[in-house]
Every structure is written in C-alpha cells, then in structure tokens.
Amino acid sequence: MSVSNMLENWKNFRHMHPVDDAPHAEYKWAMSIDLDACTGCNACTVACYAENNLPVVGKDKFNAGQQMHWMRIERYWDEDKRDFPDQGAQFLPMMCQHCEAAPCETVCPAGATNHTADGLNSQVYNRCIGSRYCSANCPFKVRYFNWYDYPTTDNVWPAEMTEQLNPDVTVRGKGVMEKCTFCVQRLERAKNNARTEGRLVKDGEVQTACQQACPTNAISFGNLVEPESKVAKQWAHQQVELAREGQAKDEQEGGSKLRGYRIFEELRAYPSVMYLERVRESAI
Amino acid sequence: MHRLLSLFILLAGIFANASVHAADAPPSITTADDLGPVIEQPIEFPHNRHAGLHNPADDADPSKPATGGMEINCMYCHTYARRSMVSGIPPLRKCIGCHQSLPSVRETPRIKKLFEYWDAQKAIPWKKVHDLPDFVRFNHERHIQRFVFAQGKPVQEACGYCHGDVKTMTVARRQKPLSMGWCVSCHEKDHPVDATGTKTSHGPNDCWQCHK
Numbered sequence: 001m002s003v004s005n006m007l008e009n010w011k012n013f014r015h016m017h018p019v020d021d022a023p024h025a026e027y028k029w030a031m032s033i034d035l036d037a038c039t040g041c042n043a044c045t046v047a048c049y050a051e052n053n054l055p056v057v058g059k060d061k062f063n064a065g066q067q068m069h070w071m072r073i074e075r076y077w078d079e080d081k082r083d084f085p086d087q088g089a090q091f092l093p094m095m096c097q098h099c100e101a102a103p104c105e106t107v108c109p110a111g112a113t114n115h116t117a118d119g120l121n122s123q124v125y126n127r128c129i130g131s132r133y134c135s136a137n138c139p140f141k142v143r144y145f146n147w148y149d150y151p152t153t154d155n156v157w158p159a160e161m162t163e164q165l166n167p168d169v170t171v172r173g174k175g176v177m178e179k180c181t182f183c184v185q186r187l188e189r190a191k192n193n194a195r196t197e198g199r200l201v202k203d204g205e206v207q208t209a210c211q212q213a214c215p216t217n218a219i220s221f222g223n224l225v226e227p228e229s230k231v232a233k234q235w236a237h238q239q240v241e242l243a244r245e246g247q248a249k250d251e252q253e254g255g256s257k258l259r260g261y262r263i264f265e266e267l268r269a270y271p272s273v274m275y276l277e278r279v280r281e282s283a284i
Numbered sequence: 285m286h287r288l289l290s291l292f293i294l295l296a297g298i299f300a301n302a303s304v305h306a307a308d309a310p311p312s313i314t315t316a317d318d319l320g321p322v323i324e325q326p327i328e329f330p331h332n333r334h335a336g337l338h339n340p341a342d343d344a345d346p347s348k349p350a351t352g353g354m355e356i357n358c359m360y361c362h363t364y365a366r367r368s369m370v371s372g373i374p375p376l377r378k379c380i381g382c383h384q385s386l387p388s389v390r391e392t393p394r395i396k397k398l399f400e401y402w403d404a405q406k407a408i409p410w411k412k413v414h415d416l417p418d419f420v421r422f423n424h425e426r427h428i429q430r431f432v433f434a435q436g437k438p439v440q441e442a443c444g445y446c447h448g449d450v451k452t453m454t455v456a457r458r459q460k461p462l463s464m465g466w467c468v469s470c471h472e473k474d475h476p477v478d479a480t481g482t483k484t485s486h487g488p489n490d491c492w493q494c495h496k
Contacts, residue, residue: 116490124491126419169496170419184496196429 026200027191028119028272029182030224030242031208032234032260033093035278037218040091045071047213048095051183053169055150055157068144070180071095071210078280090278093210093219096121096142096180097263097271100242104134104143112177118187119224119272123179130175139264140271142179149174182221183208203229224272235260240274320458323411327397328455334361335440335451353451358443365424365443366433373410376401413456414447420464420494436479445470467494 048054048071055068071093078088098121105113105121112127113134123143135143150156151171157164165171168185172178183206190206203222211219222231224242235242238260239249245268249256259277336353358365361378365371380402389395401408416422431442440451448459460466471487 114491116492117488120492122490122492124495126417126495127491168421181492181496184492188493188496192423192426196425198434 024119024225025117026223026225027117028224028242029098029187029221030119030231030235030272030274031182031211031219031221032231032238032274032276033220034218034276035090035092036259036276037216038091038093038278039216040073040075040089041215042073043213043215044093044210044219045069045073047209048180050164051166051169051209052181053165053171055154057148057150057154057156061147066145066147068146068150068178070142070144070178072142090280092275094140094142095210095273096182097140097269097273098180098182100270100272101268103137103139103267103269107133107137109133120182120184120187121179122184123177123181125170125172125176125178128176130177132177134177139267139269143177144179145177146172146174200226234276235274238274238276242270242272245270318459318461320413322457323413323455325411325455326408327394330394330454331450331456332452332454337451358439358450359428366428367425369421369423369425371424376408413458414462416462421496422494430475434478435476 048069049056052070054070057067061067072095074092074094076090076092077085078090080088082088098119100115100119102113102115102121105115109131110127110129112124112129114122114124116122130145132145135141135145148154151173153174166185168189186206186208187201190201194201194205201223203226206221208219208221211221220230220234222229224232224235226232227236238258239256240247240260240262245266247261247265249258250261259279260274261277262271262274265271332353334354334356335358336355338353338355359371361374362371363374376398379398383389383395383398386395390399398408427445428439428442431437431445432439440449443450446460446462447456450456468489471489474484474486477483477485
C-alpha cells in the first residue's frame, strides 16, 4: 500500500464509525439478549464450541486463564442479604460486542482486525501476528489467544473427532487471536443465497449458533438496517440507538422503565449487542 | 530543541522517501512464472477434446481427427460450480455415463485405463491443480451466478477468468497467480451487474469474504 493511496482514501481506512460518514447500506448485524429469559444454561456456549471449532482446553489451562470460549456466561449475584444467595444468581452471556468504533481495531499493528461493511468486527487469522494488543484494549475481554497449537500438539481433536469440525471455519493454529464472529460463515451463506435470488436476506433467515441453541429464545439476531426485523424493533422499542454513547431515555428525569441497555456504552465503542435488563426480585 | 529538529528531519525524510515509491508504476499483476507446475494426473484427461471448440469443417477431414472439440459445457462435469463453494471433480460414473456408449474410442489407451478403474470400482485419484491455501475460501457459486447467469457471459469465458483457456489444454495447468492481490485487482473494478442494465458494482473487499 502506497502512502499516496492511503492518504487519498483515508476515509476508507479509518471510519468515524458509526457517525455520519458511512451509514450501513444493506446490512448492520446486531443482537439483543433478554437477560430475563436467560437461565444460564450454557447451551449457547456449547453451540458456539461446536459451530466454530473451539478447542476445549481442560481444567488446568482454564484455571490459567487460557480458555477459548467465544461465548461465556458471566455470573453475578444479587447482594440483598437473602437467605439463599443462590437464588440471586444473574447470568449475562458475553461475547464480542462488534463495536462500531472498536478499540481493538485501532491498535492492531498488522491490520488483522477490521470493520466490515456489514458492521462486523472481523478478525483475520492469517493476518494476525499475535501481538495481543487488541485483547489488551478490549473493554469486554472477549478476545482469546491461542497459546498452544491445539489441533496438533495438544491433540484437542483426536483423529476420529476431526470429522465434527466445521469445514466453513478455519481451525486456528498457535499464536493467533480469535473471537466471536457473529457466525460470519452463516451470514455469508445466507447473503450468498439471497444474492442468487436477487434479494436481501430476510429477517429470521439466518441464525447464529447461540441463538439457535437458546432454549428460551433469549437471543435475537438480525439486520438493524431493516426496520421491520425483530432486532430493529426491539432496539426501537427499548429506545436504544446505535450511534449514541448515552441514550436519551436514560437522561430523563426519574429514569425510564425500559430495560434495554448496552454494556460500557459510555466508552463510545458503540457496541452492536443490546441487553435487556433482568427484572430483579429485589427491585420489585 | 535539537532533538526535536532531528526528529522532524527524520520524519520528513521518511515521507519523502515513501512518496517517491508511491509515484512508481504499480507492478504488473501477472508474471511469467504465474504458470503453475505441470501436474501428472492418473489419466491424461484431454480438456481440449471435451470442451474445445467444434469445427464441422474438420470433421470431414480424416487427417484432423483431434481438432474437433465437443464444446461440452464446463458445468456438465464440474456440476457444483453453480450451486456450491467448490466446483467439484466429476465422479467416475460421469465419465462412464457417456463413454459406455462411445465404442469408437473404447480401445484407446486412456479409455482403457478409465474402464480399468471402473471395473475395479475405484475412484480416479485426480490431483489438485488449483489449490488455494486452507485459509482461503473461494466461492464458485457466487462467481458463476454473477457472470454466467446474471450477466450472461459465456461459461468458458467466466471460468477462464481464473482457470485460463482450459479448452485448449489437455491436463489443466494453473495459468493465473491466484494470489490475494490478483483477486483484489479484479474486485476493485466495477463490473456490470446484469446483462442489460447500466448499474455496476465491484466485488466485496473486506477480509471476511474469503478468510473466516
């Protein structure tokens, strides 16, 4: 890449996502997760392991903080001095939030993590040099580093188990960073089929693995550009806007009764995942 | 102050240097060694005989038996190209499907070998000619749908963008570099979307199209 090319096309290299300069054309993939429906069953995590060829690292490496779960269930506890504290458990499925102004993207020395036209935060394994700077800069801590060569030296998938690997997803080697992709292989397939038929992807046509596995339908996923999609309706109903670091409804006096919020919104990363707050026993 | 000044000079030097390079003509996309290695296949399959152009004038001339191709559509054998990521190598059954009714060539060495495989019920171990790295996912369907079905290009032309003029080859050989820069050189250009309209668009250029 020449310097003159870079200067001429500067806006293609650094978007001020998501404000003004380049609105999403056809797709902006987004998610909403209803924490009131989430039972913390971990089915989404398991589905993610199966779909995305994630290595199961074992207890020792997990304790060393080397787990590879792109989707994790975070646990929090209501501290209201109840008799049975277990009842106060709250669960929050956490995965890459696909920020519009992602802190990880700006710091990558190799340009291995970028923003796609569909509003996804991409991670390109063959470009990654393993500096782990992105992980250090991620406020959500959802990036995972391959400390070992899981497919070969660690033998995570013994011979007969390689048959269960997803052929649409790279099996990552040692020394690269990885993270939730919003099941980009499914998105691409849906877009491909839609394009062959000369239309756009319909709402509900594509599901992420976690969404598909969720027994309580806590996760919805879709195209935020299309106003009639379930996700867009949910965002609109909860008055959560993508390009804001603080929602108007939260600035109202007395607060709003709406449950929608995004994590670390004030950091101006503009995440693409909206959570619907749990209705707490203690709050009623 | 002195330090600041030297830093400034250094930076100015770097930029001047970089812009000199930027002004150079871009390197050409294809070079002589784009040609892939000669790959020896179990049967020397004559692409030219099957897909080559058919010249009826040559049929009458018995001294030129091989010049008349069959003009078989690429997708008759590589049948998945229009509906799958991969174009597919035809199964042995496909070869036999035609060749069992072609007694005229039944005793030629290549066809004899073909029927040896068939009698043994063994797949022919074809070798890969266009082998991309494992981290690249090229989608045949998208390109065939776009150029053949939407835009009405001849099949051999559309396949030929990447595979070269296969109808003149016997065993196929890689003709194009198949490198990322080469892919992008086409994806950066505006192509018409359909056969009649004036609307154009270029191929997608984000990494996740091919690397996921």
